[in-house]
Amino acid sequence: MNELSQAGLARTRMVALLALALAFAGCASIPENASYLYGDRYYRANIHTFPTLISAVDGRSTMPHSVPVPVDPGEHVITLDTAPTAGFRIGEPRELRLKVEPCKRYYIVAERDNRLLQNWRPVIEHVEDSGGKNCR
DSSP states (O other), X not given: OOHHHHHHHHHHHHHHHHHHHHHHHHHHTSOTTOEEEEOSOSOXXXXXXXXXXXXXXXXXXXXXXXXXXXXXXXXXXXXXXXXXXXXXXXXXXXXXXXXEOTTEEEEEEEEOSSTTOSOOEEEEEEEEEOOOTTOO
8 A cells, every 4th residue: 555545544544433423522512301302394385485584593603504403402503504595695584582392303494475475474383292311
């Protein structure tokens, strides 16, 4: 094996170990009575709702495309984004104040009055029990 391929292999191993360590660190920080935030639509028949991306909780960025986003029970400010409508290039972020109950799943969507309008509002579409440790 030449030096370049050995260096590439060592770099790949180091990145894999770092990713594994970050994954374990993330698992350790999730409380037992956590709730989860989803940006997916729960009811797909409503043509005025659209999926969202939960980009931050209390000003702290979430991992890109992490679904679901675990949160502690309590009052939180959720920052959401959604895809822009046709004719627009950039979506407009919105904030939602939410009192999160323990052991719940929250499905938060974007709702528009019309599919062609850029303006939208965040809506909690569905809430259900999540189960897990220390949950009824």
